[in-house]
Amino acid sequence: MSAQKEQKMEGLGLEGIGDLSGLLNAPEGTKGGAGPLELALDLIDEDPNQPRTEDNPGFSKASLEELAATIRHRGVKTPISVRENQDEPGRFIINHGARRYRGSRIAEKETIPAFIDNDYNEADQVIENLQRNELTAREIADYIGRELAKGVKKGEIASAIGKSAAFVSQHVTLLDLPEPLAEAFNSGRVNDVTVINELVKAHKKNPDEVVAWLSDDDQELTRGSVKLLREYLDDKRKHEDEERDPNTVDAFTGQTDAEDDNDQEEEGADTPPKKEPKEQDPDKLKKAIVMVKHDERMGRLMLNRRPSADGWAWIKYEDDGHEFEADLGTVELMAVMDGA
The missing domain is CATH 2.30.30.150 (KorB, C-terminal domain)
Known part of the structure; x- marks a missing residue:
């Protein structure tokens, strides 16, 4: 391949598979056309409503410094996507590419290659980040929460971002966690959405036991460990029901189970006979x-x-x-x- 062809290929960002996504996602008006524009960084603003938050791992200082080092050496190979700022003519808002934008600023670049795509919304940002696995569970939950607050139904949200209704429902759980579970999740001790949902179910039935289990800082919070916890709690509850102490005093009657049984035996004839159970209709399901x-x-x-x-x-x-x-x-x- 000639040096001229290599330069063209490099300018299109074809030297790495990861860079192809920028071309595939480019708006129709720029595909196969004049290519991206070189926009001044000073004319570009980040989207205040973008789904990724400041504590996203991709925005960490170390991650951005690493990206800036590659930009200093090679430049930005995959153009970012921006839309025109309707409130400030002549300025642009980032659709996708905030990390490349920040890395370019750290690298002290003055411009960045960009496609202008005015047909872009928050759902598109979520979809693109989900496809790249760049959103945390909290960021996904916050986006779903904002949509629910607008009156959007779970099924509609699922369709908009290409996920199942179960995916949406699991993340909705993160919006209103019991305090001990919220602490474990917010601290980063557990990030698996399935683990959180399983803990929520266990906490509803056995809150004290789950809190005590979580209080052990050495306890690993994995799908396997939570499954064992739930099985243990279920077995414990069944065992307690089977071995109820006959001398336990009932808080309402003031009698033990044994005394209550004796009273029923003494009443004998005064106790009305039990009704014979009705014969089950073989053509009907009881449950x-x-x-x-x-x-x-x-x-x-x-x-x-x-x-x-x-x-x-x-x-x-x-x-x-x-x-x-x-x-x-x-x-x-x-x-x-x-x-x-």
């Missing part, structure tokens, strides 16, 4: 369970939980008990059985 298959995993419809939109339903997996909302179009009906 219907609808078994389904989703993503090749068996589960059951949660008929007592209201979905967020028509055509959706809550499902509980049989293997790990995970609860989520799914489009019924992605669910296969397997069986209807009696759960009585």
